Amino acid sequence: MAEFEPVLLRRIAKKASPWLEAYRADGGYRALQKALDEMSPGQVVDAVKASGLRGRGGAGFPTGLKWTFLPKDHPGPIYMCINADESEPCTFNNRILMEEDPHQVLEGIILSCYATRAATAYLYLRYEYGRGYRVLQQAIDELYNNNLLGRNILGKDFHLDIFLHRGAGAYICGEETGLIESLEGKRAWPRIKPPFPAVEGAFRKPTVVNNIETVACVTHIIDRGVEWFKSMGVPPDPKNPRDAGSYGPKLYCISGHVNNPCCVELPMGITLRDLVDKHGGGVWKGRKAKGAIPGGISMGIMTEAEFDTPLDFAGPGKVGCLGLGTAAVTVFDEETSIVDVLHNICRFFSHESCGQCTPCREGTGWMLKIAERLRRGQGRLEDLKILEEVGDKIGIMPGTTICGLADGAGWPVKNAIRKFRPEFEQYIRSAEKSSLLELVGGH
Amino acid sequence: MSVLTDELRQKILAYVPRYPSKQAVTLPALHIVQDALRCVPLEAIREIADLLDLSPAEVHDTMSFYGIFRDKEHPLGKKRLWVCRSLACGLRGGDELLDTVCKKLKVHPGGTSDDGKITVEFAECIGACEGAPAVLIDDEARLNLTPDKVDALLEELRR
Structure with a gap:
């Protein structure tokens, strides 16, 4: 196979200037010019639909299809919300895109707004990305000064404003209706759906919520064409009518116990093992891996034996994980205690549950308390069963919560216990016998 | 005597045209105040509410949801x-x-x-x-x- 040439990270790999002049000299805003000159909004939607692009934020919903859910001939306004609240642990690809190549992202936003007839886009950016905020604001100012934003963009009957909106440190704002509530100035409590945002979203108007990497892909689909996008990745499984395929390039994040933590762009479908060995520099300190999270912590855990799983939209599900998620892989080595991993994950979700639904608020809190007790060496074997039970019962899938945060909180817990049960049992048994404090390891 | 200076008020009001509702300026306003004062005192909450045609309880509700904002009793260091x-x-x-x-x-x-x-x-x-x-x-x-x-x-x- 020929060496893959990155597209989304192309300019970043070359450390090219992030500013407008350099971006344009490099073919930037060519796709926008093409769309405005030659394509109707409907044709842009059709191209994105035909490309099979699926949302990169975690859920993998087909982007073009999402856009068609907007009501036809709506008098407006229609809003575009760009979800840059990238807060899924171990995920940093959107940050790199925004900080290093802001115009690629902004061109995608403008194209997406043209397609959906949105005249205002709010880019909801997590507060922690201060550098991204400043870089994007400078890039947006450049666009206003060059007739690429505002009234009559490039002389056409197309008007658009993009506003940056900074978050305030809450993971739940990455859930699209939590994001909308937060944008409106309220606590970020997700809404019951339906109505979906496409029908009633921000400020009670039709709204599309798209991820940063997703809109960056839109730029290249318009520039390079649908066939280019579909030339890489994994086609749908003919045996699974619900599989929409996994086309296009994908940004994978690799972190944890590897020699070379990084963000790398590859055709969708690389195995976790190849990702770690060929791009992450292998497991650190000459050790072996014990396991990894495949796509942010809410997608669950893979054991080392499952590392040959392809990281496309369908792959992680085949080994009991929730999905591809954000394609952020974090490896933990053989010397890491699974109890510590469990504890870290439970601590995150307990902190980040928004508190609206009781099963999630209480469930994540109790899972953390039990994980803490296990870690202190005071765990009981029946705690494992309780953890599994809580993990099974909280979430939108069992139907007990409004949003998917709880599914993501329960999944790694269930995976950890079901896939590493002997280690948990041994930890509990040996803790019963020996000095407890030693096992805590000074934490 | 108000807590928010004219400059801070102008900064907050500059966000109003961006949104179809004034309430959407709540987070920007809280950030502006905390950046300047290193906390968001109750008096400032009342003044933000006044600027945005909200109840102080609505501003406080939003502020207290996000872990980032500090009250007067727990101001940030430099x-x-x-x-x-x-x-x-x-x-x-x-x-x-x-x-x-x-x-x-x-x-x-x-x-x-x-x-x-x-x-x-x-x-x-x-x-x-x-x-x-x-x-x-x-x-x-x-x-x-x-x-x-x-x-x-x-x-x-x-x-």
Whole structure:
């Protein structure tokens, strides 16, 4: 196979200037010019639909299809919300895109707004990305000064404003209706759906919520064409009518116990093992891996034996994980205690549950308390069963919560216990016998 | 005597045309006030509410949901140091880093050093995992903060 040439990270790999002049000299805003000159909004939607692009934020919903859910001939306004609240642990690809190549992202936003007839886009950016905020604001100012934003963009009957909106440190704002509530100035409590945002979203108007990497892909689909996008990745499984395929390039994040933590762009479908060995520099300190999270912590855990799983939209599900998620892989080595991993994950979700639904608020809190007790060496074997039970019962899938945060909180817990049960049992048994404090390891 | 200066009011009001509802300016307003005052006092909440045609309870409701805002009794120091403790950092010494920083400054997470210069916080994933363990200084990430770099960092923040 020929060496893959990155597209989304192309300019970043070359450390090219992030500013407008350099971006344009490099073919930037060519796709926008093409769309405005030659394509109707409907044709842009059709191209994105035909490309099979699926949302990169975690859920993998087909982007073009999402856009068609907007009501036809709506008098407006229609809003575009760009979800840059990238807060899924171990995920940093959107940050790199925004900080290093802001115009690629902004061109995608403008194209997406043209397609959906949105005249205002709010880019909801997590507060922690201060550098991204400043870089994007400078890039947006450049666009206003060059007739690429505002009234009559490039002389056409197309008007658009993009506003940056900074978050305030809450993971739940990455859930699209939590994001909308937060944008409106309220606590970020997700809404019951339906109505979906496409029908009633921000400020009670039709709204599309798209991820940063997703809109960056839109730029290249318009520039390079649908066939280019579909030339890489994994086609749908003919045996699974619900599989929409996994086309296009994908940004994978690799972190944890590897020699070379990084963000790398590859055709969708690389195995976790190849990702770690060929791009992450292998497991650190000459050790072996014990396991990894495949796509942010809410997608669950893979054991080392499952590392040959392809990281496309369908792959992680085949080994009991929730999905591809954000394609952020974090490896933990053989010397890491699974109890510590469990504890870290439970601590995150307990902190980040928004508190609206009781099963999630209480469930994540109790899972953390039990994980803490296990870690202190005071765990009981029946705690494992309780953890599994809580993990099974909280979430939108069992139907007990409004949003998917709880599914993501329960999944790694269930995976950890079901896939590493002997280690948990041994930890509990040996803790019963020996000095407890030693096992805590000074934490 | 109002807590918000004319300058702060103008800064807040400049956000109003961006949104179809004034309430949407709540988060920008809270950030503007906290950046200037290092906390959001109750008087400021009332004044923000007044500017945005809201009840102070609505502003307070939003403010108290987000972990980032401080009340008058818990103002921020001059610099805010967030130490990431989520999985990618946790696997590479994030918890130990937080411990070390807290011990050196003699504070618990959330506390401010006696000289009022540094507030230490734990952070959930700050999205700088390729440089774990990582910290945020106010809103700028600093990567690969190994224990040997802690003293120099604290020295820098005290300046």
